[in-house]
Amino acid sequence: MIRYLVNQTLLSIFKLFIFISIMFFFIQIMMPGDYIDQFSIYCNAECREELRTQLGLNLPIWQRYFQWLRQIATLDLGNSLNGEPIVDILKTVLPATLLVFFIGTIIAFMLGLWLGKRTSWTGSALLSRSVTLIGLTLNTSFPPWLTWLFTYLFIKGAGFAVMGEVGGLRTVSFMGLDNLLWKNIITTPSQIAWYMVVSFAFSALLFYFLKNIIDGLLHKSTPGLIYLLLILVGTYGLWRYFGFEPLAMDIMRLAWIPLASYILLTFGETMIIMQTSMEEIMRSEYISTARAKGLPDSVVLERHAARNALLPVVSRLVISLPYLITGVVIIESSVDWPGMGTSMWNALYWQNMPLVMSTLLLVGIVSLVARLALDIISAYLDPRIRYSSNKAPAR
Amino acid sequence: MDLNNHPILETAASQIRDGKREDAKKLLAQFLKKNPQNEQGWVLLSYALDDNKQKIYALKRILQINPANTHVQARLSQFSAELIAPRSAPQSQRRPASTRSVPPVAAPKPSRPIQADILQPTARASALQSDKKSLLQSVSQSTGIPVRGATQVAPPFIAPKPVIAAYQHPKKFGFLRQIQTRLTISWRRTRMNWRFFSQSKLALVGVLLIVLFGMMALAFPILINSVWPRGVYDPVTGFDINIFQHPSPPGPGHILGTDSLGRDVLSMILAATPPTFVVGLTAALSTAFIGTLLSVTAAYFRGRVDMLITNLADVFLLFPAPIIMVIIGARYRDLTPLQLGLIYGFVTGMGGTTIVMRAQAIQVAAKPFMEAAHIAGGGAWHIITKHLIPSVMPLAALQMMLAVTGAVVADGFISFFGITRMSSNWGTIIYDAFIYGNISGSYGPPWHMLIPAAACFSLFAMGFYLVSRGLQRVASPATREEYR
Numbered sequence: 001m002i003r004y005l006v007n008q009t010l011l012s013i014f015k016l017f018i019f020i021s022i023m024f025f026f027i028q029i030m031m032p033g034d035y036i037d038q039f040s041i042y043c044n045a046e047c048r049e050e051l052r053t054q055l056g057l058n059l060p061i062w063q064r065y066f067q068w069l070r071q072i073a074t075l076d077l078g079n080s081l082n083g084e085p086i087v088d089i090l091k092t093v094l095p096a097t098l099l100v101f102f103i104g105t106i107i108a109f110m111l112g113l114w115l116g117k118r119t120s121w122t123g124s125a126l127l128s129r130s131v132t133l134i135g136l137t138l139n140t141s142f143p144p145w146l147t148w149l150f151t152y153l154f155i156k157g158a159g160f161a162v163m164g165e166v167g168g169l170r171t172v173s174f175m176g177l178d179n180l181l182w183k184n185i186i187t188t189p190s191q192i193a194w195y196m197v198v199s200f201a202f203s204a205l206l207f208y209f210l211k212n213i214i215d216g217l218l219h220k221s222t223p224g225l226i227y228l229l230l231i232l233v234g235t236y237g238l239w240r241y242f243g244f245e246p247l248a249m250d251i252m253r254l255a256w257i258p259l260a261s262y263i264l265l266t267f268g269e270t271m272i273i274m275q276t277s278m279e280e281i282m283r284s285e286y287i288s289t290a291r292a293k294g295l296p297d298s299v300v301l302e303r304h305a306a307r308n309a310l311l312p313v314v315s316r317l318v319i320s321l322p323y324l325i326t327g328v329v330i331i332e333s334s335v336d337w338p339g340m341g342t343s344m345w346n347a348l349y350w351q352n353m354p355l356v357m358s359t360l361l362l363v364g365i366v367s368l369v370a371r372l373a374l375d376i377i378s379a380y381l382d383p384r385i386r387y388s389s390n391k392a393p394a395r
Numbered sequence: 396m397d398l399n400n401h402p403i404l405e406t407a408a409s410q411i412r413d414g415k416r417e418d419a420k421k422l423l424a425q426f427l428k429k430n431p432q433n434e435q436g437w438v439l440l441s442y443a444l445d446d447n448k449q450k451i452y453a454l455k456r457i458l459q460i461n462p463a464n465t466h467v468q469a470r471l472s473q474f475s476a477e478l479i480a481p482r483s484a485p486q487s488q489r490r491p492a493s494t495r496s497v498p499p500v501a502a503p504k505p506s507r508p509i510q511a512d513i514l515q516p517t518a519r520a521s522a523l524q525s526d527k528k529s530l531l532q533s534v535s536q537s538t539g540i541p542v543r544g545a546t547q548v549a550p551p552f553i554a555p556k557p558v559i560a561a562y563q564h565p566k567k568f569g570f571l572r573q574i575q576t577r578l579t580i581s582w583r584r585t586r587m588n589w590r591f592f593s594q595s596k597l598a599l600v601g602v603l604l605i606v607l608f609g610m611m612a613l614a615f616p617i618l619i620n621s622v623w624p625r626g627v628y629d630p631v632t633g634f635d636i637n638i639f640q641h642p643s644p645p646g647p648g649h650i651l652g653t654d655s656l657g658r659d660v661l662s663m664i665l666a667a668t669p670p671t672f673v674v675g676l677t678a679a680l681s682t683a684f685i686g687t688l689l690s691v692t693a694a695y696f697r698g699r700v701d702m703l704i705t706n707l708a709d710v711f712l713l714f715p716a717p718i719i720m721v722i723i724g725a726r727y728r729d730l731t732p733l734q735l736g737l738i739y740g741f742v743t744g745m746g747g748t749t750i751v752m753r754a755q756a757i758q759v760a761a762k763p764f765m766e767a768a769h770i771a772g773g774g775a776w777h778i779i780t781k782h783l784i785p786s787v788m789p790l791a792a793l794q795m796m797l798a799v800t801g802a803v804v805a806d807g808f809i810s811f812f813g814i815t816r817m818s819s820n821w822g823t824i825i826y827d828a829f830i831y832g833n834i835s836g837s838y839g840p841p842w843h844m845l846i847p848a849a850a851c852f853s854l855f856a857m858g859f860y861l862v863s864r865g866l867q868r869v870a871s872p873a874t875r876e877e878y879r
Binding site: 132 | 596597706709710712713714715716717718719721722723725726747750751800804805807808821822825829845848849852853856857860861864867
């Protein structure tokens with residue numbers, strides 16, 4: 001197992017290297033012009049050359065590539081082309097993204113799981129069919145439209161000026177925060193967002209262990225929805241306990257729009273996969289056996305059916321993780337949320353290559369680490385899976 | 396009949412007597428495999444069988460062994476006559492010996508299949524009581540074997556009619572006949588698949604939606620060439636001079652109103668349908684092609700090839716397809732829908748589709764029938780095309796449908812942000828509504844633009860998604876088991 005993991009880690013690093021290299025050349029060769037050209041309105045050719053020499057953009061592309069690689073190898077992300085250290089940019093940008101997409105993924109996952117379980121279990125065809133249809137409609141709807149609808153319906157009614165700039169598109173951002181509240185506070189919004197994410201994760205873990213202990217004692221299963229509500233209440237309690245609750249709520253007042261639209265957009269997919277997975281499980285004979293034994297429905301559903309249906313759902317989630325960056329870019333840039341997606345999108349637009357590449361590197365690391373974690377989790381969930389070092393598992 | 400020499404035959408006879416025809420059939424089949432020349436075995440089998448054609452075959456075998464068996468000849472002619480005209484079979488041709496416990500002269504019921512008297516214990520008992528001789532006679536008649544004590548009564552010989560030839564296997568198939576057979580088989584298969592498919596109502600809704608969009612795509616060229624004057628209804632340059640303030644709400648002449656540039660919204664939405672179809676279908680086909688090719692290659696050759704393809708797919712999984720489309724669109728500004736679909740299909744086909752399909756192909760390749768195909772001497776090409784590809788095809792169809800959804804949303808996304816200078820699109824309609832639609836003005840948001848375009852998005856993608864779920868149902872072996 002350990003040998004397998006080491007092998008896979010080395011392989012992952014190699015894959016990451018290939019991905020980054022392809023993207024480096026692909027973007028620079030494909031996109032016309034460069035960073036300097038974007039700001040060249042007041043600049044003649046000589047001036048441009050000078051600026052390029054300053055930034056090192058006059059070198060041939062392979063030289064820039066090796067320079068950048070050397071930098072990455074020393075674990076230094078370097079500076080953005082406008083002079084800021086990239087680590088600092090990512091530090092401010094990442095918490096906002098995590099606030100929406102980490103929390104959103106977990107909530108959507110649990111909601112989808114719960115709905116998928118319920119709709120495939122209960123007999124009410126009309127109800128389950130309509131829930132499926134609603135989930136599908138939301139899942140296939142056009143993301144910018146959904147975020148815009150939320151902004152229009154709720155933010156305008158709340159009474160603060162957000163229908164600004166471009167026809168109501170660039171609407172929600174940290175710019176909308178309450179100035180009075182943040183006047184005498186040293187911590188930045190992104191730091192508070194970071195605390196919010198950490199407290200959510202802490203609450204989720206805490207209640208996960210509590211749930212396991214209680215379930216084990218009572219021989220029952222807590223429904224997923226109650227667990228979800230407990231996590232949310234626990235998170236709020238933690239915010240209050242540590243005293244940043246007003247600030248957090250001020251951020252949430254803006255963050256809930258991308259959060260809600262992200263949850264609504266994605267829970268349908270989990271629900272559908274859970275349904276198909278459950279449908280196959282429900283046909284197997286051990287479910288009939290369990291029911292014939294006289295076990296209550298809830299136990300059969302949670303212990304026998306849902307647990308076995310979980311693996312395909314989790315693996316699908318992890319495989320679709322790289323696609324998340326697309327969703328991040330689409331949703332964040334349609335509400336101008338100051339997260340990683342917007343930052344990467346703007347960097348791509350201005351051809352601020354170091355920033356783009358660092359963001360892609362981060363995404364690649366996260367998704368490959370998640371793949372490794374999936375291997376471990378699936379070995380844990382499914383005892384039939386055993387890894388030997390020279391044979392890749394059939395995913 | 397002297398069954399004591401053959402315990403198997405005796406068992407079979409008792410099984411037929413008890414009505415366990417299936418068991419008897421199996422037993423007799425095993426027996427006849429070993430002793431194909433056993434006449435009595437064939438006689439018993441002819442009683443155990445249900446189907447008239449099969450009976451005729453068994454009886455013919457008996458005649459091959461013993462052409463002098465007049466009883467069998469009679470039965471054969473009767474069955475073949477029944478096969479041609481089951482109702483109008485003349486009663487006079489029937490053998491009186493076939494009646495149950497009734498003296499042979501009594502009129503038999505015409506539609507009842509012939510049953511051997513020896514197999515009926517009650518019949519035998521009653522016959523014993525009445526007349527032992529007649530029993531022996533009936534036994535000797537029904538088996539065609541001389542029994543001691545029974546007088547041989549030759550049944551009337553009726554020659555088999557030549558119509559039987561129609562039921563013989565034709566030695567040579569004509570070309571047309573082959574095509575006809577193939578068509579029949581594929582039609583039957585389609586009908587069965589449709590039955591599985593239509594079990595799910597949601598899948599039917601999906602088909603309905605796709606048909607609706609297909610009609611929309613067809614409607615635009617027809618309308619613009621017949622009813623709608625080009626100057627007013629052109630999706631790009633149209634302008635209605637009779638309406639003062641654009642955007643205008645829905646009204647006569649403009650069912651969905653006009654946008655801020657004076658163009659008809661319905662015409663724009665209809666005109667955007669064919670390119671969307673092209674993007675979606677191109678993406679779907681290219682994804683399925685690349686995914687099938689790579690996954691099947693990996694599953695067949697395993698080893699290094701498999702490792703290479705898997706790792707390549709892992710790398711490609713990291714590429715965000717819409718962003719790639721945007722980057723390529725930045726260089727080649729006028730990308731056609733076909734090219735966009737190809738780019739999307741390539742990236743997802745090399746990535747996610749290959750990963751999902753390879754898992755399936757590996758599972759299939761590990762099954763025993765693949766080994767059998769290898770042992771039978773199938774080459775790589777034969778095994779891949781005849782065994783591997785058909786078994787991953789359903790999954791490929793599913794991935795195709797998912798690719799449609801992804802490609803359409805990606806296409807809308809990149810045109811929504813105005814990156815490429817493409818033909819108008821549902822995404823651009825929403826974008827125009829946001830940017831020029833006078834959202835924050837006195838008129839309010841142009842709902843007549845936003846809602847139809849957004850609904851088109853959802854419904855188009857959803858139609859394909861629902862169909863893919865139906866296909867999954869068809870492909871899943873579990874559903875087949877249920878309805879078999």
